[in-house]
Amino acid sequence: MSTVWLQVGQCGNQIAQELWHILGLVNGSCGKMDKNPFCSRDGKLSAICVDSEYKVIKKMQKQVKKGLFRESNLIIGKQGRGKNWACGYYNKPLNCEESLLYNTMERLRKEVELRDCYSGTVLFHSLSGGTGAGLGSHLCEEIRDEYPLGQILSVTVAPYQTGECPLQHYNVLLCLSWLQRYTDGVFLFHNDDVLRRTIASQGKKNLQDSRVLSQVSLSSMNTYIADCVAGLLCPVSNFQTASGLSIGVEPWELLRAVCPAPTMKFLHVAQTSTRGQVLWDSMVSSVTRFLAPESSTGDPHYSTSLLSVVRSNHCSLIQPQSSAMKRLQRAYGCVSWNPFPLSLWTASYDMRDSTGQRHSLTVCANHSSIIDLLKHTVEKAQKMYSAKAYIHWYRQYGCEGKDFEQAFDTLSSVETEYYSARE
Ligand SMILES: Nc1nc2c(ncn2[C@@H]2O[C@H](COP(=O)(O)OP(=O)(O)O)[C@@H](O)[C@H]2O)c(=O)[nH]1
Ligand SMILES: [Mg+2]
Numbered sequence: 001m002s003t004v005w006l007q008v009g010q011c012g013n014q015i016a017q018e019l020w021h022i023l024g025l026v027n028g029s030c031g032k033m034d035k036n037p038f039c040s041r042d043g044k045l046s047a048i049c050v051d052s053e054y055k056v057i058k059k060m061q062k063q064v065k066k067g068l069f070r071e072s073n074l075i076i077g078k079q080g081r082g083k084n085w086a087c088g089y090y091n092k093p094l095n096c097e098e099s100l101l102y103n104t105m106e107r108l109r110k111e112v113e114l115r116d117c118y119s120g121t122v123l124f125h126s127l128s129g130g131t132g133a134g135l136g137s138h139l140c141e142e143i144r145d146e147y148p149l150g151q152i153l154s155v156t157v158a159p160y161q162t163g164e165c166p167l168q169h170y171n172v173l174l175c176l177s178w179l180q181r182y183t184d185g186v187f188l189f190h191n192d193d194v195l196r197r198t199i200a201s202q203g204k205k206n207l208q209d210s211r212v213l214s215q216v217s218l219s220s221m222n223t224y225i226a227d228c229v230a231g232l233l234c235p236v237s238n239f240q241t242a243s244g245l246s247i248g249v250e251p252w253e254l255l256r257a258v259c260p261a262p263t264m265k266f267l268h269v270a271q272t273s274t275r276g277q278v279l280w281d282s283m284v285s286s287v288t289r290f291l292a293p294e295s296s297t298g299d300p301h302y303s304t305s306l307l308s309v310v311r312s313n314h315c316s317l318i319q320p321q322s323s324a325m326k327r328l329q330r331a332y333g334c335v336s337w338n339p340f341p342l343s344l345w346t347a348s349y350d351m352r353d354s355t356g357q358r359h360s361l362t363v364c365a366n367h368s369s370i371i372d373l374l375k376h377t378v379e380k381a382q383k384m385y386s387a388k389a390y391i392h393w394y395r396q397y398g399c400e401g402k403d404f405e406q407a408f409d410t411l412s413s414v415e416t417e418y419y420s421a422r423e
Contacts, residue, residue, distance in 0.1 A: 002119035002248055004111045005038065005047040006104070008139065009088075009132025011157055012124035013049055013056045018219070018226035019124075020045065020068070022352055023234070028066050037235060037248025040114045044070050048107045050100055052077035052088070052131045073111070075103050081130025085171040086399035088134020100135055105142055112147070119252050120151035120184075122233070127175045128159040128168040137178035144182045152183040153251050155229055158190045158373055167390060169380040170404075176377065177407035180414055185259040187232075187269045188370065189225050196290050197270065198224045227352070228271045231309055231362030236345040250345075257343040258305045258366045263417040268303075268367040273350070273360040278314055280324035283361045288331035296372050302333040303365040304421055307343045312359035315346035332365050335421070368422070374415045378408060 007016035020026050023038070030039030040046050045068050051057050057076050064071045078097040081088040091101045112118045121143055125132030140152055156179070159168045179186050195213065198221050232254060235246035239253060259265045272286040294300050308328060310318050318324065320342055334341035350358040384390065385404055394403075 002115055002117050003037070003046065003251060004108060004115070004118070004121045005045070005124070006050070006108065006121050006139065007047060007124045008050045008104075008136045009125050009129050010051065010053070010056050011126035011129065012132045012136065012155075013051055013060075014218070015155065015157070015222050015225050015229075016047065016049070016124040017060070018222040019229055020047075020063075022223065022226050022230055025068055026063055026066075028068065030068070037246050037250075040111075041116075042114075043067065046111055046115065048073045048075065048104060048111060050075040050104050050131075050135065052094075052100060052135070053080045073107050075100060075107065077131075081134060083128070083165045083167055083171070084130045084393055084397070085134040085137070085167075085174045086394040086397040086403075088130040088132075088136070089138045089174070090398040091135065091138060092397060100131075101138055101142065104135075104139060105146070108143065109146075112150075118147065118150055119249065120153065121147075122153045122155060122251055123183075124155045126157045126159070128164065128171045130171070132156075133171045133175040137175050137182075140178060140182035151185075151252050151255060153255065154179050154183045154186045155225075156186060156188060157194070157225070158188060160191045160195075161376065167393070169377055169384060170390065170394065172373075172377045173381040173407050173411065174399075174403065176374070177410040180265065180410050183265065184262075185255045185265045185267060187229065187364070188266050188373070189228075189269065190373070191221070193290060194221045194224055200286075200289065201272070224271070227273070227360070228269045228362055230351055231271050231311065231360055232269065232307070232364055234311075234347070234351045236309060236311075236347045238345045254307060254364065257307050258364055260305070261417075263414070264304065264366055264421060266366075266370040266414070268365045268369055269363070271360060271362040273352075273358055275353075275357045275359070278312060278359040280318060280322065280361075281327065283359070284324045284327045284331065287361055287363055288328065291331060291367075292369050292372070295368065296375065299368075299422075300333060301368045302335050302422055303341065303367045304335055304338060305341050305343070305366045306332050306334060307345065307364045309345045309347070309362045309364075310360075311347045311350040311362075313348055313356040314359065315348055318344065318346065320344045328363065332363070332367060368418050371415055371418050374411050374418075378411050378415075382408065 079094040125136035
């Protein structure tokens with residue numbers, strides 16, 4: 001009841017839509033507000049949907065009619081941002097449209113006023129496009145400035161490492177550096193990792209087979225991401241009042257648990273689920289299956305802190321001292337200098353299945369694998385920047401050399417922090 005949800009750009013809107021879908025909200029309004037921390041008192045979702053293009057948001061008009069979204073919270077521009085961070089960030093209205101930044105901040109202000117109290121904003125977006133990455137970065141900066149006590153959690157997607165847009169390295173560089181400066185935590189999904197995990201969750205064995213890869217839809221990948229977000233942010237019994245009401249503080253308690261230091265805020269998130277009988281040791285094996293044991297330079301990966309959320313009618317069997325949780329800590333390489341690396345939250349049912357058949361384990365780790373994305377991005381962007389490749393495309397919207405140089409500095413210092421936290 002204290003969070004505003006902000007979905008920006010194609011990827012951000014599609015993932016958030018999938019979240020509302022799996023929470024069973026898309027076919028109507030929020031229902032009884034007390035039971036639903038995502039909505040305002042009037043039963044409308046506290047979400048603002050922004051895109052520079054019409055095609056994704058137009059699908060949400062249906063849910064305005066059904067009473068889920070406020071019509072004024074759908075904010076649409078007239079022209080895409082050309083997969084260019086600077087075009088999104090510098091917010092020059094294109095094609096006579098109104099300012100997306102100004103309109104979004106106005107709606108956010110209204111939504112904050114409707115909350116019982118305001119604790120923060122959860123932002124959904126991608127790292128490598130124009131709208132979600134560029135406008136999303138600018139929104140983080142504005143929100144931080146206007147609500148300095150509110151927290152900001154970004155849910156973001158890194159592009160495939162190969163084969164996407166040539167501008168992606170600049171966009172990821174600039175967006176990650178803004179997230180480091182203005183957010184309190186980042187759920188960082190990688191499309192490569194999401195693809196692998198989605199295939200595995202569908203029971204397919206041959207993960208390298210190009211036919212198998214091509215059969216996976218974006219929508220099923222978004223289901224995986226949204227399931228992870230729901231697993232972490234939906235109500236858990238740990239924070240319910242004595243009368244069983246949800247206070248809706250999960251996003252902010254999560255940041256306290258896994259991002260205690262502002263220098264390390266990039267979070268690795270994974271989920272596994274099963275139906276019927278549950279064996280927690282095999283759930284742990286499944287959720288840790290694709291965790292890289294070491295970095296591209298051969299250093300073992302580690303975690304400074306870990307949150308494990310268990311949703312199951314058997315959740316009372318799991319304790320922080322259980323053998324499965326010990327295995328989880330070992331697999332995530334919890335550092336020895338933190339005597340309490342694991343937080344465990346539980347809920348007696350999974351929000352995806354009221355019949356009690358589904359059991360899920362969602363893990364959020366402050367994990368050193370972020371170093372690999374930082375290194376890869378900085379290396380590629382630095383090579384392009386030295387050759388002055390595509391720079392004029394950024395300059396024409398107002399992006400200066402100092403934006404790039406500060407971004408290189410910011411990401412290098414994050415890399416150093418993650419290295420020095422090792423042991
Ligand atoms: N997982 C996932 N990735 C997406 C989706 N849509 C776009 N992307 C990724 O996001 C990046 C492009 O960003 P996009 O959101 O389309 O740009 P924007 O509309 O300008 O913000 C690319 O790396 C795409 O692979 C989606 O629905 N799901
Ligand atoms: Mg777009």
